[in-house]
Amino acid sequence: MTDEPALKPERPFFSSGPTAKHKGWSASNLKTKSLGRSHRSSLGKSRLKHAIDLSKELLGVPEDYLVGIMPASDTGALECAMWTMLRPDRPATVAAWESFGNVWIQDAVKQLKLPKLTTLDADYGEIPDLASIPQDNDVVFTWNGTTSGAKIPDTDWLAEGRAGVTINDATSAVFAMEMDWAKLDATTYSWQKVMGSEAQHGMLILSPKAIERIESYDPEWPLPKLFRLKKGGRINEGIFRGETINTPSMLATEDYIDALEWAQGLGGRAAMFERADANAKIVTDWIEATPWLRNMVADPAKRTNTGVCFVFQGDWYESLSGEEQAEVPKRIVKLLEDRDVGYDFNGYRDAPPSLRIWCGGTVEQEDLKRLLPWIEWAYEQVRNG
Template identity: 25%
Template sequence: MLTFAAGPSKVYESVPKYLQDAYSEGILSANHRSDQFMRLYQEAESLMKEKLHMPDDYKLLFTSSATENWEIISQSIVESASFHIYSGSFGAKWIKFAQHINPKSAGQKIAANEEIDVPELSIPEDYDLIAITQNETSNASQVPMAKLEEIRDKFPEKLIAVDTTSSMAGIELKFELADFWYASVQKCFGLPAGLGLLILSPSAIEKAESKGESGRYNSLSFMLENARGYQTHYTPNVLGIYLLNRVLKDMPEIQHFDQALRERMKKLEDCIIGTKSLRLLVDNATTRSTTVLGVAGLEETIKKVKSAALDQGFQLGSGYGPLKPTSFRIANFPAITDQEMDGLMDFLVAY
């Protein structure tokens, strides 16, 4: 069964070889305080800089998942409250989680087709962090880098945290536009679930050190203390980090993936537009995701298409939350080949 779900999604076909190599190289029993692991960590950070263009002065941390980073940022960085800009379910979950730690946290919800009106955006001074879901997996919408740049220019004094769970390693991110970037590896990285990434700017590191929040399992000050020596504060997913290294070594620099995925998404969009009973979930091309396509239709049509797809060996991602009955999602992740996507489009065009 070939899955086009938006995560966990298809893993790279080279993963079985990576797994065998990990066993042969002793990675599966590697001590996370060993020189072997520290070299692995340092190499992962170097590869993130080389392949994803992470700035040299930014720091890579490992977490259990993208979701864990909500808590880390809220407890270890935010002094008063965070201001969230979101359009879908995952952004809504982030703000609710933040409010458990900092009750004054608030935000602004926008429609999936709506662009952030930065000139009209007003964020009071006591909100010291802006939280943005760059790629909202639930409704297949996105915030383009150009819009992030507008926000950074308007609020230079505030820290910015960005959720790129389903876009990091798929599109080129301008890391200098924000202070926190996070993701999980089961989407565009083409790996099994179980590893989260958290990337910090120098300003983010300075803020964590000045606040000095400590005493928790995932206190950022504790994590950074260990990371300076390329170690982790807990026994990490060493295999996941090894697999990440192998994927990064084998992938081209991110601008090539970015271009290829944009071109392929255009073909996929045109396919859906050409059908009789399906339509794009997000009408606005500017806010439509590059890595996840939402497809909408009547409930009976969506049910029929998903069932027929399974018969053909294609697993389509279900719609999320209230969108589940009337939509499905298609992952446009790098691990999915052009031939596989062509096969899916050949199937969908009949509807």
């Protein structure tokens, strides 16, 4: 049997959320003057606004769009957009091809109970026929499937100036893929994904068209305080200046600012895109060269550059029962976690038995290169019992 590889990753953090901190991160580097202060103080609001302004600058968000900090991570931001923008009297389509997109389908079907709703779904690794969505329809979709590794290849299916509003869950895509802002009305993400920051806070980015929809529409269903974006019938612009709806963690805010400033120092979003692309190429090339693996996404144009997902194949694996197949990735992950080689790179619990390696810009290429031989070693241990 093959000996254990000689080198371990220096930073064995490959989780798809919360993702790895950037290299050189230290809690001692965080600014702490805002800690213990009110988030309504001039200092607190200035730090929250700094996080908003840096996000807008780094992501290339148009000047007339609003960017705000929301409670409850990407989930809170996305559901806020759905609850405040989707209308029972308008046709809507929710498209999903992995676990989180299916949550938005359930929200639309069971919670909002939209009477003119169409749902589109596809198996893990596939994407539904997005071109079939009428341009009059409001649409909710996930730019990048966090649990399947399948992303949209383009936005050609969204027409310029379309009648419907477009709600985009971009939580594992921003800072790794360019957003087509002209075609997006509400875009959401969380700090814990591509930037490797702390959980619990989400971001909501609104186009002028989204603002107009919110201001002109009062939903029939109750709106929790955490979803109330209007004040006196108009958009509450204070939310988008750092006057958050509820109390944020200033420590998490400072951690996010630290990540943004690190990315800015590298060269901004272009540098982050390049890092994710290079990282993903290391893993996808290895998958292609490894006969007992295959990428969960068959079409290269639809493969993510963040959470790369792959499944097992071959005579030995296919001879196993379903329960035995499910144990293969679990045993590999345990072998490597026990040796502090790689943490949390197992596939998502609802996905087919698989492994998922995060390749976003906070991960170093050398750590990925060191991880892969260890996976080969662990697979051999599992196969040989």
